[in-house]
Amino acid sequence: MTMPLPRTPLILALLSAMAPVHAGDTADKPQTTRLAPVHVQADSAKGYHADNSQLDTFGSFGNAPLQDTPAAITVITRDQIDDRQPRTLSELARADAALGDSYAPVGYYQDIAIRGYALDPATGFRFNEMSMAGEQLQPLEDKQRVEILKGLGGLEAGVVAPGGLINYVSKRPADVHSATVGTDSHGSRYLAMDVGGWLTPTFGVRVNAAHEDMNSYVRHADGRRTFLSLAADWKISSNATLRLDTNYQTSGQRSVSGYQLVGGSMIPAHPSRTRMLGFEPWQRPVGIDASNSTLRFDYRFSDRWSAQLSAGHSHVVIDDNVAFAYGCFYSPACASGATPGWFFAPNGDYDVYDYRSPDDTRVNDEARAVLKGSFDTGPLNHEVSLGASAFRRTIDRRPYVYDYVGTANINEVDPPYFAPSPNQPGPSARRLTSWQHSVFALDRVHLGPQWQVLLGGRLVRLHERAYDDAGAPERDTRLSKALPQAAVLWQPTTQLTTYVSYSESLSLGNEAPYWTSNGGTTLAPLLARQAEAGVKYAxxxxxxxxxALYRLRQPYQFARPDSTAEGFTFVQQGNEVHSGLEFNAAGQVSDNLRLTASLNLIQARAEGTGAPAYEGHQVVNVPRLRSALYVDYRLPFAPRLGLLGGWRYASPNVATPNGLTRVPAYNVFDAGLRYASQWNGHALTWRLSVDNVFNRFYWRDTGSSGGDSYLFPGAPRLARLSLTVAF
Incomplete structure (x- = not known):
C-alpha cells in the first residue's frame, strides 16, 4: 500500500518560511545580488567537485591530485553531505553506483561492498588516512569529505579486502560559527554545532557537536546518539605543522534482524519494512561507544624533500543485544529436514534467540613514517615515497549468551512473549591480537611532459593470534608477502589523463560457518590481483x-556441497572474478546546475569451483547494473532556491549461491529543496530532503554475515527538514 507523504506540516513550514523572503527578492533586486555570495561562501569552494584526495593506491600519503592518480576515487564533498543529509553508512553509499549494502541492519554498525567485495571492518575504514575500527556508527558532522577508493588498496593499507577503502577526512580549523536544528517525518530531533577559529596566527581549533533522538521507521527501534569532536592545527614554523583530530560518540538503538529466504529458496511474499522481527520487550538497545584520534606531523626539509609522521588510535566498545530472528531449527515446519535449519521455514516460521555480548571491544592502533622527495637523473624526474608502518588490532570479548527462547512467524505484527534466557555472559578475554609490519616504496618517473611510469610495492609481515573463550591459543597465522603495484599514465593535454595499472593485495580468509563440516576454521589469507585501465577528463x-575498465580476481570462498554429515565444507576453490566498467561525473555543469552521476556495469562470477551450479551467473549480492544520479538546480529567477533530486537503480540481485533466487530490480527517486536567506544579518539555510519519494518497496541488501544470508528491505519514504544558522 502506498502511503501519503507523512508530516506534511514539515513542507508547509518550509514553504511558509520561504514565501516572505522570496517576495522580498521580487521587490528588491539589489538585495538578491548582495545575499547570494553569503550562501556560496558557506559551501566548499567547488561544491560537488573535488581536485584531490588523501587516498591514493600509489602512495602519495597526502593530497594527491585526482587527475594524476591512476585509480578510481570518488570524493563525497561537504556540500553533498549537507544537501543529502545522510545519517548512516548505507545512506552515504547511495552516492556512487559501485557501492552497495553488505549486511547493513538498522540500529547496528553497517558494512558495504565496493565493486562487489564487502569491506573488512578491521582494515577497510580509515580516519584521516589512519586505520579505524569499522564496527561503529560513523558520524559525519565533523567530516569535510568522504573519499572512496574503488579497487585494491594494498600499497595504501597492506592487508585489506579487495573492494577498496573508505577514508573519512576531518574538517580543519576555520572561522566558522553555525548551528543546525532538524527533524524528520517520524518526529526525530536533531541538533548540531560547528564552531572554529584561529586563536593565534599559528594555532587554530574546530569543535563539532551533535545530539540526535532517532524515531525509526521500524517499530520499537527508536534510538539516540551524542557526538563531540575536536580538530587542532599548530603551525610550529614555516616548515613544520602538527595536526590533531579526535572524536567520541555514544549511541543506543535496538538492532533490527533481517529476513531470510523462506524454505531456503523463496523471497518472503509479504515482508514489512516497519516490523521488527523477533521483538521482545526485554531486548535492550545495542550500545556503541566509539572514539577515534589521529596525530600527524609534517616537516619540510626543502622545496623537494619532506617527511610525515602519523599515528592513529580507534577504540570501540559494543554492548550487543538482540532478540535475534534466525533459522527454523525448532519449528515443526522444518522437522522433516527438507529446509536447512539456517533459513526461515516454508510457512514463515523463525526461531528467536536471546543474544547478549556486552563489552565487545575492538581497538586499532597504527603508526607510520613517510619520506617524500624528488630528484633528477638526466632527463628523468623522480618523485619517491619511502616509508614504514606498524598496525595492531585487538579484540576482547566475553563468552556470549545465544539461547533459543521461542518460535514466531513473519506474518505476526509482534511475536508472542518469550522469557529471556537466565544465562549470563562470562568474563572478558583477549580473542585476537593481529600485527602488521610493513615497508613500502614508490617511484613516479616523469618521462617527459606527457608520460609517467609508477613502480612501487609494499612488503607486509602479518602475525595474527586468535584465542578461544577462555583465552587459550586457538590459531597462529604468520605470513610475509610482497605486494607490487605499477602504472603507466599518458597525459596528451592538461585536461586528459589515461592510465593502465596493475596491483596486488592480501586479505584475511573468512571463518567457516558453524553449519559446515569445518565450522569455526579460519581459511588461509587470500591474494587478490587487479588490472585496470581508465581515462579522466577535466x-x-x-x-x-x-x-574505468577493471578486472579483479581472488580465490572463491564458499560452502561446497559434499558427502560429509553436515552436507557442506567451507573451502577456497577456483576464483571469484569481477570484471566491470564504471562511469563517473561530478561538478558544476552550468552556472545553475551541478550534479554527481555514476554507473557501474559488472560481471561477478565464480570460476573453476568444482560446483557447476555456482558458476555461470552473478555471485550473491552483486547486481549486474547500478546507477546513481543526484542534481542540484538553482532557479535563475530565484537564485537562493535550489531544487534537489536523485535517482537510484539496481538490476535484479542474486540471493543464493546457485543463482536461482533473485530479488527484483528497483528504481528509487529522491527529491529536495535548499533555500538560503538572512535574518538580522545571520545567514540561514533551509534544507528539505525526501528519500524514496514514491514510497517504493525494494530489497536493498542480500548480503551475508558469518556465512548466513539475510535480506534487508529499503527504507520507506522519509522526509528530513533542517535549518542551519550562521552566528
Missing part, C-alpha cells in the same frame, strides 16, 4: 568526467 575547473 571538462572545466569545476567538472570532471572519468571512466
Amino acid at each position: 571538462w572545466s575547473d569545476a567538472l570532471s568526467l572519468s571512466a
Whole structure:
C-alpha cells in the first residue's frame, strides 16, 4: 500500500518560511545580488567537485591530485553531505553506483561492498588516512569529505579486502560559527554545532557537536546518539605543522534482524519494512561507544624533500543485544529436514534467540613514517615515497549468551512473549591480537611532459593470534608477502589523463560457518590481483568526467556441497572474478546546475569451483547494473532556491549461491529543496530532503554475515527538514 507523504506540516513550514523572503527578492533586486555570495561562501569552494584526495593506491600519503592518480576515487564533498543529509553508512553509499549494502541492519554498525567485495571492518575504514575500527556508527558532522577508493588498496593499507577503502577526512580549523536544528517525518530531533577559529596566527581549533533522538521507521527501534569532536592545527614554523583530530560518540538503538529466504529458496511474499522481527520487550538497545584520534606531523626539509609522521588510535566498545530472528531449527515446519535449519521455514516460521555480548571491544592502533622527495637523473624526474608502518588490532570479548527462547512467524505484527534466557555472559578475554609490519616504496618517473611510469610495492609481515573463550591459543597465522603495484599514465593535454595499472593485495580468509563440516576454521589469507585501465577528463575547473575498465580476481570462498554429515565444507576453490566498467561525473555543469552521476556495469562470477551450479551467473549480492544520479538546480529567477533530486537503480540481485533466487530490480527517486536567506544579518539555510519519494518497496541488501544470508528491505519514504544558522 502506498502511503501519503507523512508530516506534511514539515513542507508547509518550509514553504511558509520561504514565501516572505522570496517576495522580498521580487521587490528588491539589489538585495538578491548582495545575499547570494553569503550562501556560496558557506559551501566548499567547488561544491560537488573535488581536485584531490588523501587516498591514493600509489602512495602519495597526502593530497594527491585526482587527475594524476591512476585509480578510481570518488570524493563525497561537504556540500553533498549537507544537501543529502545522510545519517548512516548505507545512506552515504547511495552516492556512487559501485557501492552497495553488505549486511547493513538498522540500529547496528553497517558494512558495504565496493565493486562487489564487502569491506573488512578491521582494515577497510580509515580516519584521516589512519586505520579505524569499522564496527561503529560513523558520524559525519565533523567530516569535510568522504573519499572512496574503488579497487585494491594494498600499497595504501597492506592487508585489506579487495573492494577498496573508505577514508573519512576531518574538517580543519576555520572561522566558522553555525548551528543546525532538524527533524524528520517520524518526529526525530536533531541538533548540531560547528564552531572554529584561529586563536593565534599559528594555532587554530574546530569543535563539532551533535545530539540526535532517532524515531525509526521500524517499530520499537527508536534510538539516540551524542557526538563531540575536536580538530587542532599548530603551525610550529614555516616548515613544520602538527595536526590533531579526535572524536567520541555514544549511541543506543535496538538492532533490527533481517529476513531470510523462506524454505531456503523463496523471497518472503509479504515482508514489512516497519516490523521488527523477533521483538521482545526485554531486548535492550545495542550500545556503541566509539572514539577515534589521529596525530600527524609534517616537516619540510626543502622545496623537494619532506617527511610525515602519523599515528592513529580507534577504540570501540559494543554492548550487543538482540532478540535475534534466525533459522527454523525448532519449528515443526522444518522437522522433516527438507529446509536447512539456517533459513526461515516454508510457512514463515523463525526461531528467536536471546543474544547478549556486552563489552565487545575492538581497538586499532597504527603508526607510520613517510619520506617524500624528488630528484633528477638526466632527463628523468623522480618523485619517491619511502616509508614504514606498524598496525595492531585487538579484540576482547566475553563468552556470549545465544539461547533459543521461542518460535514466531513473519506474518505476526509482534511475536508472542518469550522469557529471556537466565544465562549470563562470562568474563572478558583477549580473542585476537593481529600485527602488521610493513615497508613500502614508490617511484613516479616523469618521462617527459606527457608520460609517467609508477613502480612501487609494499612488503607486509602479518602475525595474527586468535584465542578461544577462555583465552587459550586457538590459531597462529604468520605470513610475509610482497605486494607490487605499477602504472603507466599518458597525459596528451592538461585536461586528459589515461592510465593502465596493475596491483596486488592480501586479505584475511573468512571463518567457516558453524553449519559446515569445518565450522569455526579460519581459511588461509587470500591474494587478490587487479588490472585496470581508465581515462579522466577535466571538462572545466569545476567538472570532471572519468571512466574505468577493471578486472579483479581472488580465490572463491564458499560452502561446497559434499558427502560429509553436515552436507557442506567451507573451502577456497577456483576464483571469484569481477570484471566491470564504471562511469563517473561530478561538478558544476552550468552556472545553475551541478550534479554527481555514476554507473557501474559488472560481471561477478565464480570460476573453476568444482560446483557447476555456482558458476555461470552473478555471485550473491552483486547486481549486474547500478546507477546513481543526484542534481542540484538553482532557479535563475530565484537564485537562493535550489531544487534537489536523485535517482537510484539496481538490476535484479542474486540471493543464493546457485543463482536461482533473485530479488527484483528497483528504481528509487529522491527529491529536495535548499533555500538560503538572512535574518538580522545571520545567514540561514533551509534544507528539505525526501528519500524514496514514491514510497517504493525494494530489497536493498542480500548480503551475508558469518556465512548466513539475510535480506534487508529499503527504507520507506522519509522526509528530513533542517535549518542551519550562521552566528
